[in-house]
Amino acid sequence: MKLFVPKEGGGETRVALSPDMVKKLGTLGFEVTVEKGAGAASRITDSAFEAAGAKVGSAAGTADVILKVRRPSPAEAAKYKKGALVLASMDPYGNEKDVEAMAKAGISAFAMEFMPRITRAQSMDVLSSQANLAGYQAVIEAAAHFDRALPMMMTAAGTVPAAKVFVMGAGVAGLQAIATARRLGAVVTATDVRAAAGEQVASLGAKFIMTDALKDASGEGGYARELTDDEKKAQADLVAGHIAKQDIVITTALIPGRPAPKLVTKEMVASMAPGSVIVDLAVERGGNVEGAKAGAVADISGVRIIGFENMAGRIPASASLLYAKNLVTFLETMIDKEKKELSLDLEDELVKATLLTHDGAVVHPNFAKAKAPAKPAAAKKAEPKKEGGDA
Ligand SMILES: NC(=O)c1ccc[n+]([C@@H]2O[C@H](COP(=O)([O-])OP(=O)(O)OC[C@H]3O[C@@H](n4cnc5c(N)ncnc54)[C@H](O)[C@@H]3O)[C@@H](O)[C@H]2O)c1
Numbered sequence: 001m002k003l004f005v006p007k008e009g010g011g012e013t014r015v016a017l018s019p020d021m022v023k024k025l026g027t028l029g030f031e032v033t034v035e036k037g038a039g040a041a042s043r044i045t046d047s048a049f050e051a052a053g054a055k056v057g058s059a060a061g062t063a064d065v066i067l068k069v070r071r072p073s074p075a076e077a078a079k080y081k082k083g084a085l086v087l088a089s090m091d092p093y094g095n096e097k098d099v100e101a102m103a104k105a106g107i108s109a110f111a112m113e114f115m116p117r118i119t120r121a122q123s124m125d126v127l128s129s130q131a132n133l134a135g136y137q138a139v140i141e142a143a144a145h146f147d148r149a150l151p152m153m154m155t156a157a158g159t160v161p162a163a164k165v166f167v168m169g170a171g172v173a174g175l176q177a178i179a180t181a182r183r184l185g186a187v188v189t190a191t192d193v194r195a196a197a198g199e200q201v202a203s204l205g206a207k208f209i210m211t212d213a214l215k216d217a218s219g220e221g222g223y224a225r226e227l228t229d230d231e232k233k234a235q236a237d238l239v240a241g242h243i244a245k246q247d248i249v250i251t252t253a254l255i256p257g258r259p260a261p262k263l264v265t266k267e268m269v270a271s272m273a274p275g276s277v278i279v280d281l282a283v284e285r286g287g288n289v290e291g292a293k294a295g296a297v298a299d300i301s302g303v304r305i306i307g308f309e310n311m312a313g314r315i316p317a318s319a320s321l322l323y324a325k326n327l328v329t330f331l332e333t334m335i336d337k338e339k340k341e342l343s344l345d346l347e348d349e350l351v352k353a354t355l356l357t358h359d360g361a362v363v364h365p366n367f368a369k370a371k372a373p374a375k376p377a378a379a380k381k382a383e384p385k386k387e388g389g390d391a
Helices: 019-028 046-051 074-079 096-104 119-124 126-145 172-183 197-203 229-243 266-271 316-332 349-354
Strands: 002-005 031-034 065-070 085-089 108-111 153-155 158-160 164-168 187-191 248-251 277-280 297-300 303-306 355-358
Touching (some): 019 031, 019 316, 031 046, 085 316, 096 108, 096 355, 119 349, 126 277, 126 316, 172 197, 229 266
Parallel strands (some): 085 108, 277 303
Antiparallel strands (some): 297 303
């Protein structure tokens, strides 16, 4: 079996392989080729890959498996061998043309972000591994843009008070942001709309804040549901009073299949003291904060709003390590270990959830077009299946 890892384009700093995973792939029966310089931005040299047993060069047209961070462009996909398995974060919503191009290229494209969040797949969960690092990095970026210290410091020259950090959304990224801010000595509060998050927040030594008007907004699969208008107002009232007293706010709130909820209004931003910092981790999904600019730091009356995209990509050496492990662990489930050959089980729930294209067609239920009616007599136009929403 041949496996190829291309160098990512478009400013992506991560790579879908690590030297440890090259060794692991070797034991599974893979001959691994890595494109020259693929790991450079993650500080993995070509010689480190070679020392682990990989070749440096190109095998785009001959590889049976391709590991990537980002979805291949139609031009890249067209170069891959028909039938090749391609594992990446495919970001297919809004990019349906590219999905069709992958189908046309005859590759089997897996969207790693659709991995079900079940115990068996925990070590393959790219959303969690990257969100964890993003939550950490959000606090590091906030600290770097903050003009004061985070911990309380009692010195001979006087006392510096601890910074107040408020985390909105206590999922994977939010919990790591809380833990990181606590490690740096900040006084941390957090909010979420899922009641279950309260205990997790408290276990990290932070105070959980939630309005009485909102009992629990847990939705399907342990994710949040969208709030009703009354609930949104109650939450906004609670946040408005609290946020004015905060030094740093980190927002991470997402609702599957919906744009990110707007949680911080421009009035709330204006209520914060100059020198305060907000990090909007949801900026790629529309943002939680009014005035946040994707890919930039906005300054609104002295309050800095950090809208960096790809926060995990700002800590690429760690992010690549975890990402590569996620991909290789999933790939391992698709290998017949005795025969040392690929064996794709289309009935496996992990495959069903992630497979976008196969055998020349778009096969994922959220993207496959409805079949045309069989008989011309029933010539009513077939309704396309509704698209949108995270799997
Ligand atoms: N393998 C697993 O079983 C697994 C892995 C990861 C996460 N999970 C679960 O998934 C859930 C969330 O994970 P995630 O971090 O990927 O979620 P996410 O990235 O979709 O959302 C981030 C957080 O924002 C919160 N949120 C949504 N709307 C909000 C609002 N209006 N105000 C405040 N907060 C709001 C959500 O409740 C969530 O905690 C948790 O229950 C977590 O335990 C399970």
